[in-house]
Amino acid sequence: MPHPKKSALELNEKEFKEIGYQLIDSIAHLINNMSDLALTTDVSTEELRAQLIGHSISDEGVSAKELFNKTTELLINYSLFNGHPKFMGFITSAPAPIGILGDLLGSAINPNVSAQILSPIATEIEKQTIEWISDFIGIDSGYGGLLVSGGNMANFTGFLTARTSKIPIKFKEKGFSCLKAKWIVYCSEATHTWIEKAVVLFGHGLDSVRWIPVDGDNKIDDNQLENSILEDIKNGDSPFMVVGTAGDVSTGAVDNLKRISEICKKYELWFHIDGAYGTPAAALPELSETFSGITEADSIALDPHKWLYAPLEAGCILVKTPEHLTDTFSSRPEYYNFDGFNPELAHNFYEYGMQNSRGFRALKVWLVLQHSGKKGIIDAIRKDIELSRLFYNLASANPNLEAITQNLSITTLRYIPNEANNNIYSDLNYLNRLNEKLLSSLQKSGELFLSNAIINKKFSLRACIVNFKTSEEDIKECIDIIVKTGKQIHLEMSSKSI
């Protein structure tokens, strides 16, 4: 006889096992057969809503087994799979299977990785994960940090830490009223939108950002950066931070980090690297030149849910002098009485970042790093880069495609009709409209998934490969699909315009 349920929340052991085994079977099947499935659904939001069961929560609850069967089916039928071999849109990796299992284990143990006393082994695992990530990207072992939800949060944490370290100490008490000068942050025009959110949310205002132009390779123009700093100093403002990008979201360009670090040293500015996407590629010996200067950064943001293949969510901030994190985020109210645990020795992650209660994000990252090993991950990153170059080369060789950029694992390209030869079909506006329609059609097709970039006013298709499932065959097929669909769209558009 099974034990009767004591609470509506319980699942008895037999039921738990039955559902769990079935779930693992379904997930294993999904992972191994994903390429046969449509990459995404084109079902409307109304229809999606109609698939959800019931209009309100039932009073009595429902059978867990049935619920799980239906939910698994629902998610498999109506999701976009960023683990699909032809998913190359935005920057979300295929999730490493060991990370999927790690999330299940982590939530079963359910440690609150806020204070060491609440998460004895989990805290050690997160500390080790931070050490390993630092080691992987080739920076000093003294960097400290923590896992956060993603790149935005990692960059916000870096921003606030930079501010604490550079702004007068009375700012903590008095806030902005104690500042005479404007505190300025510098970044390239290619910087991700997090910087806008940061200056708005943290009270600096959009005027406090200097958007430095980029050169032809989408890298920050170092000379303009230095001139802009000098100009602000002359005007009595207070520069405090420069953001270098390591893998810009549109084209994958890595700024000249070495040069930025020299400028930061010269003017005593905080050097932050937004490497949410690109930083793990610093582990590749052949890219050491590209990433030279990374070891000088005061803080680095990177996303294990991008190029370390961890399932969402996992971002990470690394800070050269970790005390700056505790200076920024530590507060010890009376109701956190962890003294029995020796607060001087305890590593309480709530004192290192914005979150208080924290889940065990580190576990999946720690497992992925161990399971694949350093070489395994380096090989996967290298393969992504090679596939991206193949994409670029095949596009270059195709008369209907214009290959535009290739950096790290991002390729941009656009479709060009056959008869685009000094006529309306070679017009920038026409090609932009054509490629915009093409992208939208490809995204809905369920065959592959790309995103877009605007490069020198050209609306371009953008393929970013952070996917250990993608093969050469996939790339060749993507080229064929793009050309075939491009032809159709051009035919429709040109026949309408006549």
Ligand SMILES: *Cc1c(COP(=O)(O)O)cnc(C)c1O
């Ligand atoms: C992805 C990305 C971000 C934002 O990261 P999220 O994980 O989406 O919050 C910021 N900067 C760069 C360079 C990125 O690639």
